[in-house]
Amino acid sequence: MNTLILDGSPRDARGASGRAIASALADEARSRGHAVAAFSLDERTIKPCLGCFACWVKHPGACAIEDDQAPVLEAMARADMQVWITPLTFGGYSQALKKSLDRCLPNILPFFEMRRGEVHHPPRYTRRRRLLVLGTAARPDAEAEAVFHRVVERNALNLDSVGTLSIVVPDGPGDGLMGRVSEFFRAAEEDR
């Protein structure tokens, strides 16, 4: 099973919890026999998407920008399970994670299709995939957490994820997190 871990934590002290979670999840996945591709996004040079659509209409499937996003795109195309880690940022994702996700247009097709009653873009790579999104929070904020879970729901629909889990973890040791994650991993493994 191919597992992709995208850590969108900032490089500074604010990202300590996220980095620790990313490392623990990578260890857990490897111990279960997954092939793990892990990226610390804030340490990579990933430029923002220009919205040029060249990846759809000029050289389909390939981004016009040449930078550190290319291996992320390839790992996304091959992933059976994606794990995203981010500090809650106004209820959404960090700029590091978002920059990488914004650059995923090459992995979808430009056309529209109906999915669960709404319009979405079909995937370029038709692998069944699962999505686990972990948000770290410096302090409890019920409104921000509610926004976060709704955003993940929308992402799951857009990605056509076959199984999705979003969890908000208070900054710190992440007590009890691995149990919930293990269950999610097990379901993904049984699905294959």
Place this chain on the structure above:
Amino acid sequence: MNALLIIGSPKGRSSVSCALGRALTGRLAALGAVVEEITVAEALRSPEGRERLVRAADGADVVALSLPLYVDQLPAPLIEALELIAAGRRERPAAAPAPGPTGPRIVAIVQCGFWETHQNRPAAEIVRQFAREAGFVWAGGLIMGAGGALAGRSLDKAGGMARNAVRALDLAAASLAAGGLVPDKAVSLMGKPLMPRWLYHLAANWGFKNLIKKNGARGRTYDRPFA
């Protein structure tokens, strides 16, 4: 009244977001507001640009944030811009009075290439959360589906399909200029479809096929470089 338009589209002043944002701030200017306009791309290009953005946000009575939906949220550079503004207001508490009916207000204008207006909701909720955390009054979200149909034109040139958006922006501008929030009626009008879904799909799919053909990429449309 000072109004600030922040254009959150990476396409800057040629974007649908700019056209919609200007449609609101143009109305505010006609009602007496002094309007400043900043694109996120320009602001993030230099330390001076960042400082200008933070100062402009601090000095505005109304901030209009106009953006395209990117992967169900805000485009990444706009997140960076909002973090800068929030950090600036935390450092200078005097610039960030507690939210109340007379505080600086923020309105989000969000549009997407999907037909359904509701796909923009999480992005508007993120801006609302930003308002909470940065000490702005949340004035409301004007969200619109099928933004691609406007193709960057000003609303005045978009014809009858933009009539509901025009009325929405008239109502919103009048209320904001009077010190109020975005009325529910404006939100509802802005969310009305610009055209039937079948027609939008037909036009969008034809448009992409045409662009692919023009670029000589027809045989490679479904390429999978990582397969």
